[in-house]
Amino acid sequence: MYERQAIIERVRRISPTLQRLDLAVEAVQKGVRPGQLFLVRAIESLDPYLREPWTPIRVEGRAITVERPAITTYVPGQVISILGPVGKPIALREATQSLLLLACESTPSALLYLAETAIGKGMVVTLVLLGAARSYPLDALPEEMEIVRGETHKLVWPERERIIRWADHIVAVAPPPFDLPFYADLLALIRKVRLDAAPGYAVGLFQPPMPCGVGACGACLIRRQGGEVTACIEGPAFDLTEIEGAIR
Amino acid sequence: MIEITKGKQPLQISVPVMGASGIFGFAGEYGSLIDLSKLGALITNPVTLQPRRSASGTRVVPLDSGLLIHTGLPNAGVHKVYRENASRWKHSPTPIIVHLIGTTGEDIAACAEILNGRDGVAALEIGLHDEAVPRDVRTILGAVKTHTHLPLLVRLPLYSAVHLAASAVEAGADALVIAAPPRGTARDPLTGQLVGGRLYGPWLKPLALRAVGQVARRVPVPVIGGGGIHNPDDARDFIEAGAVAVQVDSVAWVRPEMVEIIARNLGGLELTRAAGALPDEWHPGLGETAAMRAQLLASPPPLKPPDNLPR
Numbered sequence: 001m002y003e004r005q006a007i008i009e010r011v012r013r014i015s016p017t018l019q020r021l022d023l024a025v026e027a028v029q030k031g032v033r034p035g036q037l038f039l040v041r042a043i044e045s046l047d048p049y050l051r052e053p054w055t056p057i058r059v060e061g062r063a064i065t066v067e068r069p070a071i072t073t074y075v076p077g078q079v080i081s082i083l084g085p086v087g088k089p090i091a092l093r094e095a096t097q098s099l100l101l102l103a104c105e106s107t108p109s110a111l112l113y114l115a116e117t118a119i120g121k122g123m124v125v126t127l128v129l130l131g132a133a134r135s136y137p138l139d140a141l142p143e144e145m146e147i148v149r150g151e152t153h154k155l156v157w158p159e160r161e162r163i164i165r166w167a168d169h170i171v172a173v174a175p176p177p178f179d180l181p182f183y184a185d186l187l188a189l190i191r192k193v194r195l196d197a198a199p200g201y202a203v204g205l206f207q208p209p210m211p212c213g214v215g216a217c218g219a220c221l222i223r224r225q226g227g228e229v230t231a232c233i234e235g236p237a238f239d240l241t242e243i244e245g246a247i248r
Numbered sequence: 249m250i251e252i253t254k255g256k257q258p259l260q261i262s263v264p265v266m267g268a269s270g271i272f273g274f275a276g277e278y279g280s281l282i283d284l285s286k287l288g289a290l291i292t293n294p295v296t297l298q299p300r301r302s303a304s305g306t307r308v309v310p311l312d313s314g315l316l317i318h319t320g321l322p323n324a325g326v327h328k329v330y331r332e333n334a335s336r337w338k339h340s341p342t343p344i345i346v347h348l349i350g351t352t353g354e355d356i357a358a359c360a361e362i363l364n365g366r367d368g369v370a371a372l373e374i375g376l377h378d379e380a381v382p383r384d385v386r387t388i389l390g391a392v393k394t395h396t397h398l399p400l401l402v403r404l405p406l407y408s409a410v411h412l413a414a415s416a417v418e419a420g421a422d423a424l425v426i427a428a429p430p431r432g433t434a435r436d437p438l439t440g441q442l443v444g445g446r447l448y449g450p451w452l453k454p455l456a457l458r459a460v461g462q463v464a465r466r467v468p469v470p471v472i473g474g475g476g477i478h479n480p481d482d483a484r485d486f487i488e489a490g491a492v493a494v495q496v497d498s499v500a501w502v503r504p505e506m507v508e509i510i511a512r513n514l515g516g517l518e519l520t521r522a523a524g525a526l527p528d529e530w531h532p533g534l535g536e537t538a539a540m541r542a543q544l545l546a547s548p549p550p551l552k553p554p555d556n557l558p559r
Contacts, residue, residue, distance in 0.1 A: 046478070050501065209308035212277075214281060215277050216272055216278060216500075218322050219307045221319070
Protein backbone atom coordinates (compact mmCIF):
# COMPACT_ATOMS: atom_id res chain seq x y z
CA MET A 1 0.00 0.00 0.00
CA TYR A 2 1.51 3.28 -1.10
CA GLU A 3 0.40 6.86 -1.56
CA ARG A 4 1.99 8.28 -4.66
CA GLN A 5 1.49 10.81 -7.41
CA ALA A 6 0.42 9.67 -10.86
CA ILE A 7 0.01 11.58 -14.09
CA ILE A 8 -2.94 11.37 -16.45
CA GLU A 9 -1.28 10.81 -19.83
CA ARG A 10 -4.24 10.34 -22.12
CA VAL A 11 -7.99 10.91 -22.02
CA ARG A 12 -10.28 9.11 -24.47
CA ARG A 13 -14.07 9.39 -24.64
CA ILE A 14 -15.51 5.92 -25.32
CA SER A 15 -19.19 6.84 -25.06
CA PRO A 16 -21.30 9.88 -24.22
CA THR A 17 -21.08 8.92 -20.54
CA LEU A 18 -17.69 7.24 -20.18
CA GLN A 19 -14.05 8.11 -20.69
CA ARG A 20 -10.84 6.15 -20.31
CA LEU A 21 -7.73 7.57 -18.69
CA ASP A 22 -4.20 6.27 -19.14
CA LEU A 23 -2.21 6.87 -15.98
CA ALA A 24 1.55 6.87 -15.61
CA VAL A 25 2.24 5.36 -12.19
CA GLU A 26 5.27 4.29 -10.23
CA ALA A 27 6.58 0.75 -10.38
CA VAL A 28 5.25 -0.19 -6.94
CA GLN A 29 1.69 0.47 -8.08
CA LYS A 30 1.99 -1.32 -11.38
CA GLY A 31 1.86 -4.56 -9.40
CA VAL A 32 -1.92 -4.14 -9.16
CA ARG A 33 -3.83 -7.32 -10.02
CA PRO A 34 -7.41 -8.02 -11.11
CA GLY A 35 -9.83 -7.18 -8.31
CA GLN A 36 -7.61 -4.62 -6.65
CA LEU A 37 -8.29 -0.91 -6.90
CA PHE A 38 -6.87 2.50 -6.10
CA LEU A 39 -8.25 5.29 -3.94
CA VAL A 40 -7.68 8.48 -5.86
CA ARG A 41 -7.79 12.19 -5.17
CA ALA A 42 -7.75 14.04 -8.48
CA ILE A 43 -7.99 17.59 -7.17
CA GLU A 44 -6.46 19.63 -4.34
CA SER A 45 -9.87 20.84 -3.17
CA LEU A 46 -11.60 18.98 -0.34
CA ASP A 47 -14.82 18.65 -2.36
CA PRO A 48 -15.36 15.79 -3.01
CA TYR A 49 -13.95 14.86 0.35
CA LEU A 50 -13.41 11.13 0.05
CA ARG A 51 -10.99 9.50 -2.32
CA GLU A 52 -12.71 7.87 -5.29
CA PRO A 53 -12.26 4.15 -6.01
CA TRP A 54 -10.60 3.71 -9.42
CA THR A 55 -10.40 0.15 -10.70
CA PRO A 56 -7.82 -0.59 -13.42
CA ILE A 57 -9.27 -2.06 -16.60
CA ARG A 58 -5.86 -2.68 -18.16
CA VAL A 59 -2.21 -2.62 -17.08
CA GLU A 60 0.12 -2.30 -20.03
CA GLY A 61 3.75 -1.27 -19.97
CA ARG A 62 4.08 1.79 -17.79
CA ALA A 63 0.43 2.77 -18.02
CA ILE A 64 -2.66 1.80 -16.08
CA THR A 65 -5.98 2.45 -17.78
CA VAL A 66 -9.09 3.28 -15.77
CA GLU A 67 -12.64 4.16 -16.70
CA ARG A 68 -14.40 7.23 -15.30
CA PRO A 69 -17.74 8.97 -15.85
CA ALA A 70 -17.49 11.57 -18.62
CA ILE A 71 -19.19 14.16 -16.42
CA THR A 72 -15.87 14.93 -14.71
CA THR A 73 -13.20 16.71 -16.72
CA TYR A 74 -9.68 15.32 -16.67
CA VAL A 75 -6.80 16.71 -18.70
CA PRO A 76 -3.57 15.09 -19.88
CA GLY A 77 -0.72 16.13 -17.62
CA GLN A 78 -2.97 16.38 -14.58
CA VAL A 79 -1.24 15.13 -11.43
CA ILE A 80 -3.36 13.01 -9.10
CA SER A 81 -2.80 11.40 -5.71
CA ILE A 82 -3.18 7.65 -5.85
CA LEU A 83 -3.32 5.28 -2.88
CA GLY A 84 -3.11 1.55 -3.27
CA PRO A 85 -3.31 -1.15 -4.44
CA VAL A 86 -6.27 -1.68 -2.13
CA GLY A 87 -7.68 -5.12 -1.43
CA LYS A 88 -6.81 -8.63 -2.52
CA PRO A 89 -6.69 -9.93 -6.07
CA ILE A 90 -9.54 -12.14 -7.26
CA ALA A 91 -8.45 -15.74 -6.94
CA LEU A 92 -9.65 -17.71 -9.95
CA ARG A 93 -10.42 -21.35 -9.22
CA GLU A 94 -7.88 -23.85 -10.33
CA ALA A 95 -8.46 -25.35 -13.77
CA THR A 96 -10.95 -22.66 -14.75
CA GLN A 97 -11.51 -22.78 -18.49
CA SER A 98 -14.83 -20.98 -18.84
CA LEU A 99 -15.37 -17.77 -16.92
CA LEU A 100 -18.75 -16.09 -16.58
CA LEU A 101 -18.79 -12.41 -15.63
CA LEU A 102 -21.95 -10.53 -14.68
CA ALA A 103 -22.38 -6.79 -14.34
CA CYS A 104 -25.65 -5.50 -12.95
CA GLU A 105 -26.70 -1.83 -12.62
CA SER A 106 -23.13 -0.62 -13.14
CA THR A 107 -20.51 -0.55 -15.85
CA PRO A 108 -18.51 -3.78 -16.08
CA SER A 109 -15.29 -1.76 -15.54
CA ALA A 110 -14.39 -3.64 -12.38
CA LEU A 111 -14.40 -6.93 -14.36
CA LEU A 112 -12.48 -5.91 -17.47
CA TYR A 113 -8.95 -6.36 -16.14
CA LEU A 114 -9.92 -9.82 -14.92
CA ALA A 115 -11.46 -10.57 -18.33
CA GLU A 116 -8.30 -9.56 -20.20
CA THR A 117 -6.10 -11.55 -17.83
CA ALA A 118 -8.31 -14.61 -18.21
CA ILE A 119 -8.37 -14.30 -22.01
CA GLY A 120 -4.58 -13.98 -21.96
CA LYS A 121 -4.43 -17.29 -20.09
CA GLY A 122 -6.54 -18.99 -22.72
CA MET A 123 -9.84 -19.03 -20.85
CA VAL A 124 -13.18 -18.52 -22.58
CA VAL A 125 -14.97 -15.53 -21.12
CA THR A 126 -18.62 -14.52 -21.32
CA LEU A 127 -19.86 -11.20 -20.00
CA VAL A 128 -23.54 -10.70 -19.17
CA LEU A 129 -24.76 -7.12 -18.93
CA LEU A 130 -27.89 -6.63 -16.83
CA GLY A 131 -30.01 -3.64 -15.91
CA ALA A 132 -28.19 -0.33 -16.40
CA ALA A 133 -25.07 -2.22 -17.50
CA ARG A 134 -26.84 -2.95 -20.82
CA SER A 135 -26.05 0.57 -22.02
CA TYR A 136 -22.29 -0.02 -21.85
CA PRO A 137 -20.59 0.56 -25.25
CA LEU A 138 -19.96 -2.91 -26.62
CA ASP A 139 -17.18 -1.83 -29.01
CA ALA A 140 -15.08 -0.90 -25.97
CA LEU A 141 -14.98 -4.54 -24.88
CA PRO A 142 -12.36 -7.13 -25.93
CA GLU A 143 -13.29 -8.88 -29.18
CA GLU A 144 -12.39 -12.28 -27.75
CA MET A 145 -15.15 -12.03 -25.16
CA GLU A 146 -18.73 -13.20 -25.72
CA ILE A 147 -21.20 -10.48 -24.74
CA VAL A 148 -24.74 -11.26 -23.66
CA ARG A 149 -27.20 -8.46 -23.08
CA GLY A 150 -29.81 -9.41 -20.55
CA GLU A 151 -33.21 -7.97 -19.90
CA THR A 152 -33.87 -4.83 -17.93
CA HIS A 153 -35.23 -7.18 -15.31
CA LYS A 154 -32.37 -8.49 -13.25
CA LEU A 155 -31.00 -11.98 -13.80
CA VAL A 156 -32.84 -12.69 -17.03
CA TRP A 157 -30.78 -13.27 -20.15
CA PRO A 158 -30.87 -15.64 -23.16
CA GLU A 159 -29.75 -19.22 -22.51
CA ARG A 160 -29.28 -18.43 -18.85
CA GLU A 161 -29.31 -21.98 -17.49
CA ARG A 162 -26.99 -23.28 -20.22
CA ILE A 163 -24.45 -20.50 -19.61
CA ILE A 164 -24.46 -21.04 -15.85
CA ARG A 165 -23.95 -24.79 -16.30
CA TRP A 166 -21.14 -24.03 -18.78
CA ALA A 167 -19.23 -21.71 -16.43
CA ASP A 168 -16.39 -23.05 -14.28
CA HIS A 169 -16.31 -19.86 -12.29
CA ILE A 170 -18.63 -16.86 -11.87
CA VAL A 171 -17.62 -13.34 -10.87
CA ALA A 172 -20.32 -10.67 -10.49
CA VAL A 173 -20.39 -6.97 -9.77
CA ALA A 174 -23.25 -4.79 -8.60
CA PRO A 175 -22.93 -1.45 -6.82
CA PRO A 176 -24.46 -0.69 -3.44
CA PRO A 177 -27.32 -0.77 -2.57
CA PHE A 178 -28.08 -3.36 -5.30
CA ASP A 179 -25.20 -5.66 -4.36
CA LEU A 180 -26.61 -7.90 -1.62
CA PRO A 181 -30.09 -8.42 -3.15
CA PHE A 182 -28.50 -9.16 -6.54
CA TYR A 183 -25.94 -11.56 -5.10
CA ALA A 184 -28.65 -13.35 -3.09
CA ASP A 185 -30.75 -13.82 -6.24
CA LEU A 186 -27.69 -14.94 -8.19
CA LEU A 187 -26.67 -17.49 -5.58
CA ALA A 188 -30.20 -18.85 -5.42
CA LEU A 189 -30.26 -19.16 -9.23
CA ILE A 190 -26.90 -20.94 -9.29
CA ARG A 191 -28.06 -23.39 -6.64
CA LYS A 192 -31.22 -24.04 -8.60
CA VAL A 193 -29.41 -24.62 -11.91
CA ARG A 194 -26.33 -26.44 -10.64
CA LEU A 195 -27.93 -27.94 -7.54
CA ASP A 196 -25.09 -26.56 -5.44
CA ALA A 197 -22.53 -23.78 -5.47
CA ALA A 198 -19.12 -25.05 -4.43
CA PRO A 199 -17.05 -22.79 -2.19
CA GLY A 200 -15.35 -20.16 -4.32
CA TYR A 201 -17.48 -20.90 -7.39
CA ALA A 202 -19.50 -17.67 -7.27
CA VAL A 203 -17.71 -14.50 -6.28
CA GLY A 204 -19.22 -11.04 -5.82
CA LEU A 205 -17.40 -7.72 -5.79
CA PHE A 206 -18.40 -5.39 -2.97
CA GLN A 207 -17.79 -1.70 -3.52
CA PRO A 208 -18.88 0.16 -0.37
CA PRO A 209 -17.32 3.56 0.33
CA MET A 210 -13.81 3.06 1.70
CA PRO A 211 -12.77 6.17 3.62
CA CYS A 212 -9.40 4.84 4.80
CA GLY A 213 -8.50 1.89 2.55
CA VAL A 214 -6.33 0.33 5.26
CA GLY A 215 -8.95 -1.42 7.40
CA ALA A 216 -8.92 1.19 10.16
CA CYS A 217 -12.23 3.03 9.98
CA GLY A 218 -14.66 0.10 9.87
CA ALA A 219 -16.92 1.73 7.26
CA CYS A 220 -16.58 -1.05 4.68
CA LEU A 221 -17.16 -4.06 6.93
CA ILE A 222 -18.87 -7.00 5.24
CA ARG A 223 -20.76 -9.55 7.28
CA ARG A 224 -19.25 -12.91 6.52
CA GLN A 225 -19.93 -16.20 8.24
CA GLY A 226 -17.73 -16.30 11.32
CA GLY A 227 -17.33 -12.55 11.64
CA GLU A 228 -17.02 -9.23 9.92
CA VAL A 229 -14.22 -8.39 7.48
CA THR A 230 -13.19 -5.20 5.77
CA ALA A 231 -13.76 -4.98 2.03
CA CYS A 232 -10.64 -2.83 1.65
CA ILE A 233 -8.35 -5.50 3.14
CA GLU A 234 -10.05 -8.88 2.67
CA GLY A 235 -12.14 -7.90 -0.37
CA PRO A 236 -13.44 -6.51 -2.53
CA ALA A 237 -14.18 -10.00 -3.89
CA PHE A 238 -15.95 -12.42 -1.59
CA ASP A 239 -17.22 -15.96 -1.97
CA LEU A 240 -20.99 -15.53 -2.07
CA THR A 241 -21.57 -18.75 -0.14
CA GLU A 242 -19.96 -17.07 2.90
CA ILE A 243 -21.75 -13.73 2.83
CA GLU A 244 -24.59 -13.05 5.24
CA GLY A 245 -27.48 -11.65 3.26
CA ALA A 246 -26.50 -13.49 0.09
CA ILE A 247 -27.30 -16.84 1.72
CA ARG A 248 -30.99 -17.61 2.02
CA MET B 249 8.39 16.07 26.47
CA ILE B 250 4.89 17.39 26.94
CA GLU B 251 3.23 16.28 30.15
CA ILE B 252 -0.41 15.55 29.42
CA THR B 253 -1.23 14.06 32.81
CA LYS B 254 0.55 14.01 36.16
CA GLY B 255 0.44 11.38 38.89
CA LYS B 256 2.02 7.97 39.44
CA GLN B 257 1.83 7.05 35.78
CA PRO B 258 2.14 10.35 33.94
CA LEU B 259 1.34 10.47 30.24
CA GLN B 260 4.11 12.25 28.41
CA ILE B 261 4.28 12.73 24.68
CA SER B 262 7.14 13.95 22.56
CA VAL B 263 5.02 15.52 19.81
CA PRO B 264 1.76 17.40 20.47
CA VAL B 265 -0.11 15.55 17.73
CA MET B 266 -2.22 12.45 18.34
CA GLY B 267 -4.25 10.22 16.05
CA ALA B 268 -7.92 10.50 17.02
CA SER B 269 -10.20 7.63 17.92
CA GLY B 270 -12.28 6.12 15.13
CA ILE B 271 -9.74 6.90 12.44
CA PHE B 272 -6.54 4.94 13.01
CA GLY B 273 -7.94 1.53 13.89
CA PHE B 274 -6.71 -0.42 16.88
CA ALA B 275 -2.94 -0.11 16.40
CA GLY B 276 -0.83 -0.10 13.30
CA GLU B 277 -3.32 -0.19 10.42
CA TYR B 278 -1.86 3.02 8.99
CA GLY B 279 1.71 1.82 9.47
CA SER B 280 2.30 1.32 5.75
CA LEU B 281 1.24 4.87 4.89
CA ILE B 282 2.27 6.98 7.87
CA ASP B 283 5.35 6.84 10.04
CA LEU B 284 3.40 6.43 13.27
CA SER B 285 6.51 7.02 15.40
CA LYS B 286 6.22 10.69 14.44
CA LEU B 287 2.92 10.96 16.32
CA GLY B 288 2.76 11.82 20.00
CA ALA B 289 0.16 9.13 20.71
CA LEU B 290 -2.42 7.01 18.98
CA ILE B 291 -5.97 6.63 20.30
CA THR B 292 -7.65 3.36 19.39
CA ASN B 293 -11.06 2.94 17.83
CA PRO B 294 -13.82 2.78 20.47
CA VAL B 295 -13.74 -0.36 22.62
CA THR B 296 -16.72 -1.74 24.53
CA LEU B 297 -17.13 -4.42 27.17
CA GLN B 298 -19.10 -6.71 24.85
CA PRO B 299 -18.45 -7.20 21.12
CA ARG B 300 -20.31 -4.86 18.79
CA ARG B 301 -21.22 -5.51 15.16
CA SER B 302 -21.11 -2.89 12.46
CA ALA B 303 -24.19 -0.83 11.64
CA SER B 304 -26.61 -2.15 9.04
CA GLY B 305 -27.46 -0.12 5.97
CA THR B 306 -25.73 3.02 4.81
CA ARG B 307 -22.56 3.82 6.71
CA VAL B 308 -21.09 6.69 4.71
CA VAL B 309 -22.87 9.70 3.21
CA PRO B 310 -20.74 12.16 1.24
CA LEU B 311 -21.31 15.81 2.11
CA ASP B 312 -19.98 19.03 0.63
CA SER B 313 -16.33 19.00 1.75
CA GLY B 314 -16.93 16.33 4.33
CA LEU B 315 -18.83 13.23 5.17
CA LEU B 316 -21.21 11.61 7.59
CA ILE B 317 -20.16 8.23 8.89
CA HIS B 318 -22.09 5.71 10.92
CA THR B 319 -20.09 2.56 11.50
CA GLY B 320 -21.88 1.37 14.63
CA LEU B 321 -18.49 1.42 16.41
CA PRO B 322 -17.73 -2.23 15.64
CA ASN B 323 -15.19 -3.89 17.91
CA ALA B 324 -14.52 -7.36 19.24
CA GLY B 325 -15.03 -6.44 22.89
CA VAL B 326 -12.33 -5.39 25.32
CA HIS B 327 -10.98 -8.90 26.04
CA LYS B 328 -10.51 -9.85 22.40
CA VAL B 329 -9.33 -6.40 21.33
CA TYR B 330 -6.61 -6.56 23.95
CA ARG B 331 -5.71 -10.15 23.15
CA GLU B 332 -5.40 -9.40 19.43
CA ASN B 333 -3.44 -6.18 19.85
CA ALA B 334 -1.40 -6.69 23.03
CA SER B 335 1.82 -7.35 21.18
CA ARG B 336 1.37 -4.46 18.78
CA TRP B 337 0.51 -2.08 21.63
CA LYS B 338 3.51 -3.25 23.64
CA HIS B 339 5.86 -2.64 20.74
CA SER B 340 4.11 0.43 19.35
CA PRO B 341 6.48 3.26 18.40
CA THR B 342 4.06 5.70 19.99
CA PRO B 343 2.01 5.53 23.22
CA ILE B 344 -1.35 3.78 22.81
CA ILE B 345 -4.41 5.32 24.45
CA VAL B 346 -7.46 3.06 24.52
CA HIS B 347 -10.77 4.78 23.83
CA LEU B 348 -13.58 3.30 25.94
CA ILE B 349 -17.29 3.73 25.48
CA GLY B 350 -20.28 2.10 27.09
CA THR B 351 -23.91 2.46 27.90
CA THR B 352 -23.29 2.54 31.64
CA GLY B 353 -20.53 3.62 33.98
CA GLU B 354 -20.20 0.02 35.13
CA ASP B 355 -19.46 -1.15 31.60
CA ILE B 356 -16.73 1.41 31.10
CA ALA B 357 -15.35 0.78 34.58
CA ALA B 358 -15.16 -2.95 33.82
CA CYS B 359 -13.20 -2.21 30.65
CA ALA B 360 -10.89 0.09 32.59
CA GLU B 361 -10.27 -2.61 35.17
CA ILE B 362 -9.42 -5.16 32.48
CA LEU B 363 -6.89 -2.79 30.91
CA ASN B 364 -5.43 -1.53 34.18
CA GLY B 365 -1.73 -2.30 34.42
CA ARG B 366 -1.55 -3.95 31.01
CA ASP B 367 1.64 -3.54 29.04
CA GLY B 368 1.30 -1.17 26.13
CA VAL B 369 -1.70 0.76 27.44
CA ALA B 370 -0.46 4.25 28.24
CA ALA B 371 -3.78 5.84 29.14
CA LEU B 372 -7.54 5.62 28.70
CA GLU B 373 -9.78 8.02 26.84
CA ILE B 374 -13.43 7.94 27.89
CA GLY B 375 -15.93 8.86 25.23
CA LEU B 376 -19.04 10.47 26.69
CA HIS B 377 -22.31 10.12 24.83
CA ASP B 378 -23.87 13.20 23.30
CA GLU B 379 -26.74 13.38 25.77
CA ALA B 380 -24.53 13.16 28.86
CA VAL B 381 -25.33 15.59 31.69
CA PRO B 382 -23.01 16.52 34.58
CA ARG B 383 -24.49 13.79 36.77
CA ASP B 384 -23.68 11.14 34.12
CA VAL B 385 -20.13 12.43 33.90
CA ARG B 386 -19.66 12.15 37.67
CA THR B 387 -21.18 8.66 37.73
CA ILE B 388 -19.09 7.33 34.85
CA LEU B 389 -15.79 8.84 35.89
CA GLY B 390 -16.41 8.00 39.54
CA ALA B 391 -16.82 4.36 38.59
CA VAL B 392 -13.82 4.33 36.27
CA LYS B 393 -11.48 6.05 38.72
CA THR B 394 -11.97 3.32 41.30
CA HIS B 395 -10.91 0.64 38.82
CA THR B 396 -7.79 2.03 37.21
CA HIS B 397 -4.59 3.88 37.89
CA LEU B 398 -4.13 4.76 34.24
CA PRO B 399 -4.22 8.40 33.21
CA LEU B 400 -7.75 9.37 32.23
CA LEU B 401 -8.54 11.54 29.24
CA VAL B 402 -12.20 12.46 28.79
CA ARG B 403 -13.53 13.28 25.33
CA LEU B 404 -16.46 15.67 25.55
CA PRO B 405 -19.28 16.12 23.03
CA LEU B 406 -18.81 19.28 20.98
CA TYR B 407 -22.03 21.06 21.86
CA SER B 408 -21.91 20.35 25.61
CA ALA B 409 -18.15 20.58 26.11
CA VAL B 410 -18.30 23.88 28.00
CA HIS B 411 -21.21 22.65 30.09
CA LEU B 412 -19.56 19.35 31.05
CA ALA B 413 -15.92 20.36 31.40
CA ALA B 414 -16.02 21.41 35.07
CA SER B 415 -17.90 18.26 36.07
CA ALA B 416 -15.37 16.09 34.28
CA VAL B 417 -12.47 17.75 36.04
CA GLU B 418 -14.18 17.49 39.44
CA ALA B 419 -14.85 13.81 38.79
CA GLY B 420 -11.18 13.11 38.16
CA ALA B 421 -10.41 13.71 34.48
CA ASP B 422 -6.67 14.17 34.05
CA ALA B 423 -7.12 15.88 30.70
CA LEU B 424 -10.00 16.87 28.44
CA VAL B 425 -10.33 16.16 24.74
CA ILE B 426 -12.43 18.64 22.81
CA ALA B 427 -14.30 17.54 20.95
CA ALA B 428 -15.95 14.38 19.70
CA PRO B 429 -17.22 14.78 16.12
CA PRO B 430 -20.80 16.05 16.35
CA ARG B 431 -23.73 14.00 15.15
CA GLY B 432 -25.79 14.97 12.15
CA THR B 433 -28.36 13.63 9.73
CA ALA B 434 -28.07 13.56 5.96
CA ARG B 435 -29.85 11.95 3.05
CA ASP B 436 -28.09 9.04 1.43
CA PRO B 437 -28.17 9.76 -2.31
CA LEU B 438 -28.13 6.03 -3.14
CA THR B 439 -31.05 4.87 -1.01
CA GLY B 440 -32.90 8.17 -0.53
CA GLN B 441 -33.06 7.57 3.20
CA LEU B 442 -32.05 9.86 6.03
CA VAL B 443 -29.03 8.58 7.90
CA GLY B 444 -27.62 9.71 11.24
CA GLY B 445 -23.95 9.63 12.13
CA ARG B 446 -20.79 11.51 13.03
CA LEU B 447 -19.70 14.44 10.90
CA TYR B 448 -16.20 15.06 9.64
CA GLY B 449 -14.84 17.89 7.55
CA PRO B 450 -12.76 21.05 7.64
CA TRP B 451 -15.81 23.16 8.51
CA LEU B 452 -15.84 21.62 12.01
CA LYS B 453 -12.70 23.47 12.95
CA PRO B 454 -14.23 26.85 13.87
CA LEU B 455 -16.77 25.14 16.13
CA ALA B 456 -14.19 22.99 17.88
CA LEU B 457 -11.74 25.86 18.13
CA ARG B 458 -14.27 28.02 19.93
CA ALA B 459 -15.08 25.23 22.37
CA VAL B 460 -11.38 24.64 23.07
CA GLY B 461 -10.85 28.34 23.74
CA GLN B 462 -13.80 28.50 26.10
CA VAL B 463 -12.86 25.40 28.07
CA ALA B 464 -9.09 25.93 28.21
CA ARG B 465 -9.60 29.20 30.08
CA ARG B 466 -11.80 27.61 32.71
CA VAL B 467 -10.25 24.30 33.68
CA PRO B 468 -6.98 23.54 35.49
CA VAL B 469 -6.22 20.40 33.45
CA PRO B 470 -4.64 20.15 29.99
CA VAL B 471 -6.98 20.40 27.03
CA ILE B 472 -6.39 18.47 23.81
CA GLY B 473 -8.10 20.00 20.80
CA GLY B 474 -9.35 18.41 17.63
CA GLY B 475 -11.91 18.66 14.86
CA GLY B 476 -11.45 19.66 11.24
CA ILE B 477 -7.65 19.84 11.34
CA HIS B 478 -6.36 19.47 7.78
CA ASN B 479 -2.98 21.20 7.81
CA PRO B 480 -0.31 22.44 10.24
CA ASP B 481 -1.85 25.91 10.45
CA ASP B 482 -5.15 24.41 11.60
CA ALA B 483 -3.31 22.49 14.31
CA ARG B 484 -1.40 25.57 15.44
CA ASP B 485 -4.67 27.46 15.80
CA PHE B 486 -5.77 24.93 18.41
CA ILE B 487 -2.51 25.37 20.31
CA GLU B 488 -2.99 29.13 20.21
CA ALA B 489 -6.53 28.70 21.52
CA GLY B 490 -5.17 26.95 24.61
CA ALA B 491 -4.76 23.30 23.72
CA VAL B 492 -1.55 21.53 24.80
CA ALA B 493 -1.88 19.03 21.96
CA VAL B 494 -4.17 18.21 19.07
CA GLN B 495 -5.90 15.14 17.69
CA VAL B 496 -6.03 14.75 13.92
CA ASP B 497 -8.86 12.76 12.42
CA SER B 498 -10.32 12.50 8.94
CA VAL B 499 -7.39 14.20 7.24
CA ALA B 500 -5.87 10.72 7.34
CA TRP B 501 -8.55 9.60 4.86
CA VAL B 502 -8.09 12.58 2.62
CA ARG B 503 -4.31 13.00 2.64
CA PRO B 504 -2.58 10.42 4.85
CA GLU B 505 0.82 12.02 4.43
CA MET B 506 -0.55 15.26 5.91
CA VAL B 507 -0.83 13.55 9.30
CA GLU B 508 2.93 13.13 9.33
CA ILE B 509 3.49 16.63 7.99
CA ILE B 510 1.37 18.11 10.81
CA ALA B 511 3.22 16.01 13.38
CA ARG B 512 6.61 17.04 12.03
CA ASN B 513 5.56 20.67 11.92
CA LEU B 514 4.32 20.84 15.50
CA GLY B 515 7.10 18.56 16.69
CA GLY B 516 9.81 20.80 15.26
CA LEU B 517 10.83 18.12 12.76
CA GLU B 518 9.75 19.74 9.52
CA LEU B 519 12.18 19.62 6.66
CA THR B 520 12.56 22.75 4.62
CA ARG B 521 12.14 22.77 0.87
CA ALA B 522 15.40 22.59 -1.02
CA ALA B 523 15.93 25.35 -3.60
CA GLY B 524 14.67 24.21 -6.98
CA ALA B 525 13.00 21.08 -5.62
CA LEU B 526 10.07 19.79 -7.65
CA PRO B 527 6.64 19.70 -5.97
CA ASP B 528 6.83 15.98 -5.36
CA GLU B 529 10.19 16.41 -3.66
CA TRP B 530 8.78 18.99 -1.28
CA HIS B 531 8.74 16.82 1.79
CA PRO B 532 11.73 14.59 1.26
CA GLY B 533 11.36 11.32 3.04
CA LEU B 534 7.71 11.78 3.83
CA GLY B 535 6.60 9.89 0.75
CA GLU B 536 8.62 6.88 1.79
CA THR B 537 6.47 4.56 3.76
CA ALA B 538 7.57 2.33 6.58
CA ALA B 539 7.29 -0.63 4.21
CA MET B 540 9.66 0.95 1.71
CA ARG B 541 12.17 1.74 4.41
CA ALA B 542 12.01 -1.85 5.60
CA GLN B 543 12.58 -2.99 2.02
CA LEU B 544 15.64 -0.76 1.73
CA LEU B 545 17.03 -2.10 4.97
CA ALA B 546 16.44 -5.67 3.81
CA SER B 547 18.43 -5.12 0.62
CA PRO B 548 21.32 -2.76 1.45
CA PRO B 549 23.47 -1.43 -1.36
CA PRO B 550 26.51 -3.57 -2.29
CA LEU B 551 29.61 -2.82 -0.29
CA LYS B 552 32.04 -3.54 -3.10
CA PRO B 553 32.20 -1.33 -6.19
CA PRO B 554 31.24 -3.02 -9.46
CA ASP B 555 34.07 -4.71 -11.37
CA ASN B 556 33.50 -2.81 -14.59
CA LEU B 557 34.49 0.60 -13.21
CA PRO B 558 37.27 2.27 -15.25
CA ARG B 559 40.63 1.96 -13.55
